[in-house]
Amino acid sequence: MRLATWNVNSLRSRVDRVEAFVDRHEIDVLALQETKGRPDQLPLMGLEARGYEVAALGVNQWNGVAICSRVGLDDVQEGFTGMPGFGDPVAPESRALGAVCGGVRVWSLYVPNGRKVDDPHYVYKLEWLARLRQSAGSWLGEDAALVGDWNIAPLDTDVFDIKAFAKDTHVTPPERAAFNAFVEDGWSDVVRPHQPAHDTYTYWDYYRQRFERNRGMRIDFVLGSPSLARRVSGAFVDKDERDPAQGTGSPSDHAPVVVDLA
């Protein structure tokens, strides 16, 4: 079974790339983030014609997650217990979507960005992660994957220049502690062992030709439960999907992450 996660930065503007991606790699389960549209706005016909069932959430301009599966889509869950809101009473639900696909519990996660370290959204991010961790504990015993855009770079080498991030979110000790708490619970990054240490990025900002200069960040992860991690036979980041010179139309600022399960 082949599982992928991708912050697609608008499914409507990228559906051709998404369809070509699932065809090229024969993806069984695709978790999407930043779909940027209500489910009724999303162009899903092409995916459904390929045999995918789709569950989607999304209520405003940037939040929005989906799961596309051609190996079953059961027990769909919108959000998790205690998932905190941030003012907007409807936005929180669009950040997490769970389903059981081919026997694997998959969560498509769009962790709050946090904006600035002195911003209330930063506190919200940490609270959101703490609540997710509480719920995730009950999935550790099954084949489960917490996938998506975590908006955290756990290691200094996961950003192109750690000195440039001195005052920024994504690398602060509390965010890294929140990420590492999942690891300490038993969730593991199942992709990193399959990558060279110097080539781990999943995101390159649109500004200043960051992709062309390989000034990126590693913020998209597939965290597997112990039993799922034992099934992983391979993994890779499809950087071609971030390359403006490849494919049609403009790319997302994130590359998809692909994991193979035995």
Added chain:
DNA sequence: ATGGTCGCGATGCGA
């Protein structure tokens, strides 16, 4: 320290 580029949806805002 600033600004650079996207997507959305009609203007600035969030990433």
